[in-house]
Amino acid sequence: MTVLFWILGILAVPTLIFVLWLAWVFLKELFHPSPDDDAEATEAAQAAQAAEKLGLLPAERQNTDFAAPLPAEWTAVLTAVRGGDWRPAADLLAAIGRDWERRSALAYLLADRAAEEDAWLLAWEAERRDDPDAAVVRARSTVILAWKLRGAKTAQYTTREQAEGFHRTLVSAREEITRAAALNRDDPTPYIAEIWVALGLGYPNAEMDKLWAEISSRAPHHYEAHFSALQYWCAKWRGSKRLAFEFAERAAADAPLGSLLTALPLIAHFEHDDSEDTTADNTPEMLARVEAALQDAAAADPAHPRLPELRHLLAFYLHLQDRNEAALEQFKLVDGHVNALPWRYRGDMAGHYCRVRNTVVQAVREPAAAPA
């Protein structure tokens, strides 16, 4: 019997030692948690701190609704319509008048509200029959509503009900677009809205060319029009890589400096680039495109409502081309609002933006910190 105890005792010793060691590790972790081993996470945390020191905002404080802060007046107007008061909106649109770039932008924002709830717009329409401004908001809102019905998933995951609602609503929007265009014959905005109908209903290229003629005769270098049309010409919608680049390059070449259309080749590249590394982003063409875009941005009106969108793209490609200091300049100018390409397609656009931005901050800091 004693022999048996001896054997059991000898076997118990290593087990006991193991249990004690586990308990010690556990207690140690409990009172002095070791810093996370993950070097990447440390680095990321350091980068985030560095970014914060520069006054850049963490992901949770980034605005994911817009690409840039809205003018205070616009914010006030949007708040007013949410409360049912359409008059400030009507006044502002009237004041903007023939500044097509701003008109289309504000009409979009109002229409986006009206696509959710349109009682205020119905009131506006009831009081001012045939108001071209109400008509253009109406047309845009129906197009936006159609896209909301469709949802953001690819066609494969869109239900039949969604697809039918999408189609039906787009078709009904065409009538409203025609009406809005007839009420203000010089305004390109209704036609810009129609580009999104063209995408959804699959206009043949010939139809799109006709539509484009209507737009370019009214506003030859309109940023939103070009941006929308480029989506149509992309391979994922109704065009191809070749057609998209052709359109983008021609638009950029024909536009005067400061019109921001140098963003188009960058977007065309972004939409058709599936590569994993940065080789494709460092070709001589891409270097030249980024350089042209830098000059374009420098020459643009600093209050141009679309300038931040170009800066977001510039920040991204300057980083991919290892010009991190220049990239950081752009990041500093746009930080706080991230709803722009190249971040917009990600579910976590703020997180994606901040990761890239922090990498840039770190890269700028390191050579500075290292002894020369």
Next chain:
Amino acid sequence: MGATLRALRALVLLLGFYLLSLVLLAALIGIDVLVASWGHGPLTVKVGFVTVLLAIPVVRGMLMLRTPKGEDGHGIPVTEADEPRLWALVRELAAAAGTRAPDRILLTGEVNAAVSENPRLLGLLPGPRRLYLGVPLLTGLTEAQLRSVLAHEFGHFTGGDTRLSALVVRGRVQIGRVIGQFHEKADDKVAADRARQERASAKRIAKGKKGKRIDTTGVGATYRTMAKIYTAYGKLYLRASLSTARGQEFAADLTAARIAGRDATASALREIPVLSASHDFYLESYATLGLQARLLPPRGEFFGGFGRLLTARELELAGLRSELPEEPAGPYDSHPPIAERVRRIEALPADGRADEAKGAALALLTDPAGTLAALEDAVLTDELLRYPRAAGWEALLDASMATGLSAAQTPLHRALAQYTGQPATLSALLDVIDDGRLWRVAEQLPLSEVAAASKGRAFREFVRPVLRRSLRTMVLAEFSSRSLLHWEFSWSRPATVRLPGWGSRTEDDGPEAALDAAVEAALADHPDTAQLRALLPPATQNA
């Protein structure tokens, strides 16, 4: 392969079936013996019971020596005195094919023609021959095409196809029957088990517990296993006999082309799938239209309307004929694909007989109208025949639509009843709309996940289609209940509704368009029921 060899193979395969059955029986007995010698009383009894159960279908399959008499089928037997021209044609074609004419002709209600023979002594002696001829087939084919179809059927008898194939068919039928029996037993068992589980589950729920999921997988597995053994043999059997069966079809097609002409044969082959599909559609959409209202079409029209449908939809059918059904034949299908058969026939040299006998095959009958009427008595069930007859197709349509509308329960009916707690009526709905509470009702509709998650305009847009359809139905039902609705019958188009006041016949300002506009206005974001109320018959407005 010569005929003798084919017969020999068929015999061997058939004997294989009996051998398989004997082996299975022996195995079952073996299990019994083994268990019995091992002792253990209750187990022996149980195993013995199971093996006997399994043996029954096997033994029954072996004893069913006779090929089952194909359901004699409902039809009108016609004598030579009744239909001299049809009989003359049949005799002529049988002679041309070099075989014996049938002993009886039966006119049936299907799109089909078949010659059957019940041979005696395992197919060694010929038996009585019957020709089944579908009246709808006569309605749709020209005389030349009918000649081709009949020549094809008789072609099977030349060279003793059918007599030899009696063996093959017997084997096929017998194996199929045994498999069927096993599956049937397994299904019975599953059904019984399901019922038992459902009872048990109901009890659990009654006691306030969660109902157990009903699961019948695995029940009847022994029966299914037995079926699988036979299925495996059946597949072997079919594969061995199929090339023959398909070859025989091609050969019969050639006989038909020789006797009735190449073009008539090719066009008949193209016509039959089209006729078959059209007849299904006709039965579904026209002949049985009044069943819900317990009405039959006028006498003779149950089958007679098919001809009118074919005439009215001639253009549509021409398109169908030109495209051949391209679906590949299943590996165990005894017929080669129609497309392949048509291609082979159309590849034959022209024989200059394109314009023969273009008249309708139905005209061969002495009294087509009388036959169509008599066929109803022979084919339709007694219960159906007791239904009253409508005065005409128009009246049949009106009556059946009125019945349908009065019984209609749209999703909106249910949602409204749920919301108000009252029976759903149109006037109640209009009041709810006027109170601006339509979208509250809409929340009670059956919604998809996306629609349920949406808000505001998007939600309204998602529910609008079902609201539009339901409200329209409710309005039509209101008209219909006051006999103010008329439906326009057409052989070529779906029925269209005609509201009172229909006269101008312009699409844009008729009551149709007014109804659509009024429905649209009632469902708009700012609803307006005034238009709809104005349209409705007076009684509703006062309600």
